[in-house]
Amino acid sequence: xxxxxxxxxNGTGGGVVRTPNPSGLADVIDLILxxxxxxxxxxxxxxxxxxxxxxxxxxxxxxxxxxxxxxxxVNRLDLESNRDQKNLPEMIDGLEEGGxxxxxxxALEGAKDTFSDLFSSDDDDDEDEDDDRQEGEDDDGDDxxxxxxxxxxxxxxxxxxxxxxx
Amino acid sequence: xxxYVYGVIAAGAGVRPPDEGVDDxxxxxxxxxxxxxxxxxxxxxxxxxxxxxxxxxSRVLQSVIGGRCxxxxxxxxxxxxxxxxxxxxxxxxxxxxxxxxxxxxxxxELDVRALCREDDLLRAVVAERPQLxxxxxxxxxxxxxxxxxxxxxxxxxxxSAVAEKREELTERTVEALGPFAAATKRSDPTHEExxxxxxxxxxxxxxPEFDAAVDALDSELDEAIRLHYIGPLPxxxxxxxxxxxxxxxxx
Numbered sequence: 001x002x003x004x005x006x007x008x009x010n011g012t013g014g015g016v017v018r019t020p021n022p023s024g025l026a027d028v029i030d031l032i033l034x035x036x037x038x039x040x041x042x043x044x045x046x047x048x049x050x051x052x053x054x055x056x057x058x059x060x061x062x063x064x065x066x067x068x069x070x071x072x073x074v075n076r077l078d079l080e081s082n083r084d085q086k087n088l089p090e091m092i093d094g095l096e097e098g099g100x101x102x103x104x105x106x107a108l109e110g111a112k113d114t115f116s117d118l119f120s121s122d123d124d125d126d127e128d129e130d131d132d133r134q135e136g137e138d139d140d141g142d143d144x145x146x147x148x149x150x151x152x153x154x155x156x157x158x159x160x161x162x163x164x165x166x
Numbered sequence: 167x168x169x170y171v172y173g174v175i176a177a178g179a180g181v182r183p184p185d186e187g188v189d190d191x192x193x194x195x196x197x198x199x200x201x202x203x204x205x206x207x208x209x210x211x212x213x214x215x216x217x218x219x220x221x222x223x224s225r226v227l228q229s230v231i232g233g234r235c236x237x238x239x240x241x242x243x244x245x246x247x248x249x250x251x252x253x254x255x256x257x258x259x260x261x262x263x264x265x266x267x268x269x270x271x272x273x274x275e276l277d278v279r280a281l282c283r284e285d286d287l288l289r290a291v292v293a294e295r296p297q298l299x300x301x302x303x304x305x306x307x308x309x310x311x312x313x314x315x316x317x318x319x320x321x322x323x324x325x326s327a328v329a330e331k332r333e334e335l336t337e338r339t340v341e342a343l344g345p346f347a348a349a350t351k352r353s354d355p356t357h358e359e360x361x362x363x364x365x366x367x368x369x370x371x372x373x374p375e376f377d378a379a380v381d382a383l384d385s386e387l388d389e390a391i392r393l394h395y396i397g398p399l400p401x402x403x404x405x406x407x408x409x410x411x412x413x414x415x416x417x
Binding site (some may be wrong): 015016017018019020021023025026027028029030031032033034035036037038039042066067068069070071072073074075076077123 | 171173174197215217220221222224226227228237238239240241243244245254255276277284285288289292298304306310318319321322324325328353356357358363377380381384385393394396397398399400402403406
């Protein structure tokens, strides 16, 4: 099949709105957690939870487990419920005669669950609860920081360019 | 008192930093020569990387970027006091920081992410590859244990098809938007439903052109794909460009 469904023209108008500021925590994490200038000896931050999140979210593990979950997701896919995919090639119509009743479960939904678990209670409203939860972890802060740094030689290069003292 | 640092700007610009920074502390400027750092007290160490603080860091930077160039610090940089900010950050790195400010003076970062719901993505992938559809059909109704290796094979094929889709969309986006930008940075998607994760360094004067290009790209893409378009941002993805080399190629 020569057409690429995801990049074919569909005739609908544009309508992308530029968001002036990072609109959510995910945007912000992506921008400021490991990008930007840094003076490494002066990074003092408790990365409880966030670090785990970035690892979970960023690594797409090429493992048997991942493949099985992808297979599961594809098998449960209801190819006929194309409400959002009007322009999919017609050849797939009729592939699915019944079955696949279940709603598709995301192949790697685990990563997203982790994401929401981490932050659902981490809102301004429950600042106290959040503080309590993280307080106990503060002692590990240095350790986590060091581990994080070892994994990110790019930051070291950045620091050297910045000419910061060691 | 420990000093939390948000970023560096040119001194004497009449910038009024916002009232509330990390841990609800007031943000002020520490000036030294031609440079100024956005700083607040850090009463509690280590600084917690919670939602409130991460958002506060970002908000402080965003409050400045509207009018001028700001070199963003990574989240969590805390120096012993304001004198250390003046001496060890601004004075010791004065030449490098000043050159970076000149390089990025008229540029802002714009981030474009292509998102697609996973089932839409998988549907498209299966539709494009008859081999996947056949394999999927052949597994239908057969017990799990008997098809273990076939299912692994199916998943592997899907994974590689998704990876190809990511690459394809990333290149397509770079092709469409790159001509309007001075520099482009590709990053890995940060979650499963992200197909492309790109940052562009764009001259402020070309912002309307870039907006139009993003809009045009969006109208060409399948409607299952949504573009998440953010900016203007400080050059988070570009500040580590080494001054004097790549930087000047487009400056």
